[in-house]
Amino acid sequence: MDVVEHYRALIRNTDTVVGMMAGANGASEALTASHNYLLDYDALKMAIAERPEASVLDSAVKEYQFALFALVSGQYRHAFGGLRLFFELMLATVQFSAHEIDYRMWAKDSKDINWSALKDAQSGVFSVNFIRAFNPGFSDCAKQYLAIAEVVYRECSEFVHGNAGTHAILPSDIEFQEEAFFSWHEKAATMRLAIIFVFSARYLNYVTKEAAERMEPIITDVLGNLPPVQAIFSQPSEA
Structure with a gap:
C-alpha cells in the first residue's frame, strides 16, 4: 500500500466534498457569512490591540x-471541536483582561483555560459581578447570554466527547453532510452573538472613540435592541 497515495486520494475526495457543498442550496451563502465574521x-482585535490578552484573540x-477549513473539507467532528476551542479562547480573552496574572500563567503553560471558570455564575465573564464592574448597563442581560453560551458550548462538546448521537449524525466517510454543515454555521452565529455581548460589556467603556466607531456596526447589528447599546451609540438629533 502506498501510504502517500492514500492521503492524496483523501485530499482529492475533499475536492469532491467542496463541490457538493457549493452546489447545496444556501451553502455558499452560509459559508460566506461565517467567513466574514472574521472581519468582526x-x-x-484592533480595539484591544495594545492589551496583553490580544494575543489570545489572535489564537x-x-x-x-482551521475549523472553517475542516468544515468545508467534510471533517465535521473536528470542525465542531475547533469551533468550541475558538469560543473558549475568545471568552478567555475577556477573562484574562480582568485577571492578568492568569493570562501570564497561561502564557507560561502554568494555568489552563477552564470552561467552568469562564461560565461561573459568580465570577465568570457572563456573571453579573463581572459585568457590573465594567459596564453595569449590560448586567441585566447577563443571565440570558450566559444561557446562550452554555447551550452552544454543550452542543459542540457532544462532538468533542464522541456522544452516541453524533455518530448517528455524521457520515462514516469524508463526504458532504448538509445537516452537520448548516448546524455548524448556526452555532458559529450563536457564538458570535455571545462574544459580541461580552466584549461590549467588558470593553466599550474603555476603548478609544475610533475603536468604538469601528465596532459600532458590528455591535448594533446583533445587540442594537439592548438599552445600553442604544445609549452608548445614540446621537443627539440635529435641529
Missing part, C-alpha cells in the same frame, strides 16, 4: 479558520 473579530481567530 478583526475589529475587536482564537486562527482556530476559527
